[in-house]
Amino acid sequence: MLEARGLTKMYGTHKALEDLNLTVKPGEVYCLLGANGAGKTTTINLFLSFISPEGGVALVNGIEAAKQPDEARRLITYIPENLSLYPSLSGLENLQFFTGLAGKFMTDEQLLQCLTEAGLPADAAKRPVGGYSKGMRQKVGIAMAIARDTRALLLDEPTSGLDPSAGNEFAQLLSEMSARGAAILMATHDLFRAKETGTRIGIMKRGRLAEELRTEDISHSDLESVYLKHIRE
Amino acid sequence: MAFSLLVKHELKVLWREPGTKVLFAVVLVLLLVSALSGAAYYTEKKQEHADAAELARHLWEQQGDKNPHSAAHYGTHAFKPVNLLAVFDPGTEPFTGVSLFLEAHRQNFAVHSPIEDRSSLSRFGQLTPAFIFTFLFPLFIIFLGYRSVIYERESGMLRMLLAQGVRLRDILTGKAAALWVVVLGLFLSFALVGLLLLAFTGAAAADYLRYALMMLGWMLYFGIFIHLSLWVSAKAGSQAQALVLLLGFWVMSTLLVPRLVTVAAESMHPVPDTITFQQEIRQHLSEGIDGHNPLSTHTQAFRDSVLAAHGTDNPADLPFNLSGLMLQVSEEFEKEVFDYHMARIAAIHAQQLGLFALSAVVSPTSLVRLFSMGMAGTDIAAFNHFRDQAEAYRIELMRELNEDLMVHAVGDRAQGYTAGYELFSSNVAFQYQPPDALSWTAAYFKYALLLLLWTGLSFGLLLSSAKKTEV
Numbered sequence: 001m002l003e004a005r006g007l008t009k010m011y012g013t014h015k016a017l018e019d020l021n022l023t024v025k026p027g028e029v030y031c032l033l034g035a036n037g038a039g040k041t042t043t044i045n046l047f048l049s050f051i052s053p054e055g056g057v058a059l060v061n062g063i064e065a066a067k068q069p070d071e072a073r074r075l076i077t078y079i080p081e082n083l084s085l086y087p088s089l090s091g092l093e094n095l096q097f098f099t100g101l102a103g104k105f106m107t108d109e110q111l112l113q114c115l116t117e118a119g120l121p122a123d124a125a126k127r128p129v130g131g132y133s134k135g136m137r138q139k140v141g142i143a144m145a146i147a148r149d150t151r152a153l154l155l156d157e158p159t160s161g162l163d164p165s166a167g168n169e170f171a172q173l174l175s176e177m178s179a180r181g182a183a184i185l186m187a188t189h190d191l192f193r194a195k196e197t198g199t200r201i202g203i204m205k206r207g208r209l210a211e212e213l214r215t216e217d218i219s220h221s222d223l224e225s226v227y228l229k230h231i232r233e
Numbered sequence: 234m235a236f237s238l239l240v241k242h243e244l245k246v247l248w249r250e251p252g253t254k255v256l257f258a259v260v261l262v263l264l265l266v267s268a269l270s271g272a273a274y275y276t277e278k279k280q281e282h283a284d285a286a287e288l289a290r291h292l293w294e295q296q297g298d299k300n301p302h303s304a305a306h307y308g309t310h311a312f313k314p315v316n317l318l319a320v321f322d323p324g325t326e327p328f329t330g331v332s333l334f335l336e337a338h339r340q341n342f343a344v345h346s347p348i349e350d351r352s353s354l355s356r357f358g359q360l361t362p363a364f365i366f367t368f369l370f371p372l373f374i375i376f377l378g379y380r381s382v383i384y385e386r387e388s389g390m391l392r393m394l395l396a397q398g399v400r401l402r403d404i405l406t407g408k409a410a411a412l413w414v415v416v417l418g419l420f421l422s423f424a425l426v427g428l429l430l431l432a433f434t435g436a437a438a439a440d441y442l443r444y445a446l447m448m449l450g451w452m453l454y455f456g457i458f459i460h461l462s463l464w465v466s467a468k469a470g471s472q473a474q475a476l477v478l479l480l481g482f483w484v485m486s487t488l489l490v491p492r493l494v495t496v497a498a499e500s501m502h503p504v505p506d507t508i509t510f511q512q513e514i515r516q517h518l519s520e521g522i523d524g525h526n527p528l529s530t531h532t533q534a535f536r537d538s539v540l541a542a543h544g545t546d547n548p549a550d551l552p553f554n555l556s557g558l559m560l561q562v563s564e565e566f567e568k569e570v571f572d573y574h575m576a577r578i579a580a581i582h583a584q585q586l587g588l589f590a591l592s593a594v595v596s597p598t599s600l601v602r603l604f605s606m607g608m609a610g611t612d613i614a615a616f617n618h619f620r621d622q623a624e625a626y627r628i629e630l631m632r633e634l635n636e637d638l639m640v641h642a643v644g645d646r647a648q649g650y651t652a653g654y655e656l657f658s659s660n661v662a663f664q665y666q667p668p669d670a671l672s673w674t675a676a677y678f679k680y681a682l683l684l685l686l687w688t689g690l691s692f693g694l695l696l697s698s699a700k701k702t703e704v
Contacts, residue, residue: 048396074398084389088249100238101397 001026001152001183002047006056009042009207016042018207019056024183024200026151029174031194032187034204035231040187042207044154047185048078060152074102077150079141081157087130091120091140094129099147106147118143119169135166142173145182153177155186159193171197195223203230235399239407244414247377257419260365260373264423267360271320272430279315285332286312290662298653301634302560308336309630311623311663313343316610317436318443321427322363324611333620335627335663337634338524338564340571343620362423363605366451367598368487371458374416375479378462380472381408387472402699405463409695412459420455424448439670446674446681447608453684454601458483460691467698490596491589498585504578517570524556524563535562554650557639564631568624582613590680597687604680610667614676618668626663633660 002024009017017039024030032040045051046058049069058065060072085094095111106114115125118139129137138158145153153174159167167190174197178184188194194201195215203211203226210230213223247253289310296307311333319326330343382405385391394404427448431440462479469475505513522531539555540546548555586603593600606612634656642650 048392050392050395070398070400072398073396076396078393078396080389080392082389084385084393086246086390088246093245097238097242098393098397101235101394101399103234103398 001061002030002154002185003059004043004046004056005059007043007046007053007058008055009039009046009051010054015207017046017053020207020209022202022209022212024152024185026181026183027178028200029178029184029186029198031198031201032185032204033189033191033194033201033227037206038204039207040204041156043204044078044156044185044187047152047154048073048076075150076152076154077141077145077148078154079138079145079156079158081160082134083137083141083158085129085132085137085140088128090127091115091125091129091132091136091143094140095125095143095147098144102148104148111143111147114143114147115140117146118173133166135162135170138162138166138170139173142170142177145177149180150177150182153182153184153186155184155188157188158186159188159190167193191224191227192220195220203227205230205233236403236407236410239399239403240410240414243381243408243411247411247415253377256373256376257415260369260419261422263360263365263369264362264419265426267362267365268320268423268426268430271361272434275315275317275320275434282312282315282331285310286662293660294654294658296657298651300650301637301652301656302337302557304652304657305337305560305631305634308334309663311335311619311626311665313616313619314665314667316615317431317434317440318447318609319611320430321361321444321447322605322609322611323359323361324363324606324609325613325616326611327359329613329616333623335623335630337560337631338567340568340575340624340627343616362427363602363609366454366605367602370416370420370451370455371483371487373419374412374455374458375462375476375483377415378408378412378459379466379475379479381412381463382466383469383472383475400699402696405467405695405699408463409459409692412463413456416455416459417452420448420452437667439667442670443608443610443674446677447605450601450604450608450681450684453681453688454597456688457597457684457691460688460695464691464695464698467695486596486598490592491599491602494589494592494596494599495585498588501588502581502584504581510574510578514570514574517574518567521566521570522559522563524560532559532563535559552643553639554642557635557637557642560638561632561635564628564635568628571624579617586613593680593683593687597684600680600683600687604677604684607677607680608674610673619665622665623663630660 002022004020004022007017007020008015016037020039020043022030032043034040042051046053047060047065049058049065049072052066058072060075063072063075065072085091086097089097092108092111092115095115096106096108099106099111112122112125116122120136120139120143124132124136129140132140141158144150155174159170162170171193174184174186178199186194186198195218198215201213201215201218201223202209203213211226213226215223218226289312293309296304299307313331313333316326333343334341382391385394391401391404395401427444428441431444436444461482465478465482466475469478519529520531522535523529524532526532527536536548536555536559539551539558540548543551545551589599590603593603603612607614634652637652637656638650641652
């Protein structure tokens with residue numbers, strides 16, 4: 001579903017991403033780990049075609065993102081670290097707008113159902129988003145993915161700043177999404193959550209994929225050791 | 234589908250912003266106040282005009298028995314009709330004056346300009362619809378639009394929108410369309426009130442045409458600010474930068490450029506001062522026949538030529554009154570002299586106006602002012618149209634009086650001849666005929682085209698910012 005082939009990105013003379021190759025299949029949660037500047041967000045931005053690659057291709061269900069950005073984006077739900085929503089609109093109105101833009105037109109009841117599935121109570125869904133916590137906003141993001149029946153989910157440090165309970169709730173929602181067949185690519189610093197939620201983990205270092213692991217093959221402590229080894233090298 | 238969704242969404246978000254409703258209400262109240270006060274002013278002035286015109290006519294007809302040339306010096310007034318469309322854009326009317334004194338031998342300048350009755354503070358601008366459209370509407374648009382794109386970029390909202398598979402071009406045009414809806418909603422509400430005003434005051438069909446074109450001109454002007462506000466918002470590095478840039482453009486377009494160009498035009502093409510101008514006219518007049526000075530060489534030469542043509546040296550033998558003829562010939566010569574000097578002034582005004590029109594390259598405000606005043610019939614050209622008709626009327630009136638003298642003051646009636654009510658009431662009263670609406674508006678077509686060009690170019694700029702590929 002999501003595939004990077006020899007993906008390379010330069011910022012001036014700085015190589016932000018070098019020859020990245022990875023594949024995220026439907027039902028898979030692929031977690032990108034790495035220090036700041038390792039290339040995690042750059043990878044996500046290339047799949048969304050917010051930036052253009054100097055080499056290689058980012059494919060979304062076989063569609064080259066750089067060449068057909070709108071088509072590729074319609075298959076993706078994007079949840080950044082701080083999900084931007086219109087503060088004067090309610091969660092329901094935000095969801096209605098964003099899903100409408102993606103070509104999904106649903107009734108208020110259907111949208112409320114999506115929000116409830118994402119863990120947002122109906123009374124909160126009708127209040128202006130300006131009063132939402134970060135966790136509540138992220139739930140609207142998940143509701144977008146549910147409503148759009150999304151094929152691919154790109155998450156850029158979505159649990160950063162969430163309290164442990166909200167983080168855990170969010171991880172459960174991701175598991176449900178992957179169970180529905182979504183391919184999920186998540187950039188994160190959270191080793192624990194990556195091990196718990198992910199099916200595979202890619203450790204990035206200076207724009208390269210330094211190591212790829214299956215979460216079922218590694219323990220929490222081993223993951224931490226491998227990660228720290230790469231970071232300190 | 235995405236486009237209409239974006240427009241509806243923009244409108245919803247704009248409407249929910251706390252400042253929008255206040256801004257909307259303030260502008261709406263100002264517009265209504267300006268329209269109502271304009272309408273009241275129009276009604277009052279129309280009545281004053283009718284009363285003054287009636288009084289002038291009464292005084293002319295009832296001036297008593299007197300020599301027709303004395304009546305010519307007694308004179309009368311031509312009043313510029315109160316223009317209904319001046320309610321929307323008074324243009325130069327407060328400065329040009331409202332009446333011309335018509336008398337023998339000379340063309341007078343207009344007197345009794347409304348500005349004379351007001352305090353000096355009123356020169357800074359009256360609360361007319363044109364003032365609101367020129368200065369306040371662009372500010373209203375800037376405040377609604379300056380953060381529209383940059384806020385969404387800074388907050389990450391733009392990425393969220395793009396991530397839904399929406400094109401940046403659709404986002405920008407959707408924002409522009411929403412701003413158009415807000416601005417037109419406000420503007421057309423006012424335009425409707427204006428239309429009712431026209432209907433209730435019995436406006437002519439030409440007034441409707443000119444009113445519609447005037448409103449169209451203003452809409453194009455607003456479009457320029459809508460597109461530029463969004464373009465700057467899309468290109469600026471921060472909200473503060475966008476606001477500063479747009480306010481800078483507003484100051485330049487509405488205040489600085491028109492004022493600087495006016496000063497430059499007056500300096501490059503100066504109008505002679507009144508004393509010099511009158512001296513030049515006096516000098517020129519001394520080169521021709523003077524009906525009041527029998528000792529002037531030119532008058533004597535003319536008198537001798539007329540007597541010689543009739544084979545006599547005694548004016549009493551002529552079948553007409555020689556003084557009457559000399560006064561008429563003198564009047565015709567004086568008209569030529571005044572026409573020549575007035576044309577010089579008009580040419581200077583035209584040069585100044587040409588320079589002002591050039592400023593439209595950097596200031597759409599200059600452009601819309603020229604167009605709006607033209608459509609309202611309140612520019613210098615409209616005043617000149619009135620002045621030319623009043624002058625033609627004066628010449629005809631003088632001819633009728635001189636002819637009466639020539640025909641009737643002959644033989645034993647020559648001495649102490651007087652005319653009375655019968656003659657003065659037979660002189661047709663002055664009636665201003667407004668220009669043909671189509672040919673008049675055609676002269677302003679170039680300004681409408683330039684406004685359209687500005688609007689199109691600003692929209693092109695907005696679309697060009699949609700080509701940015703990285704966000």
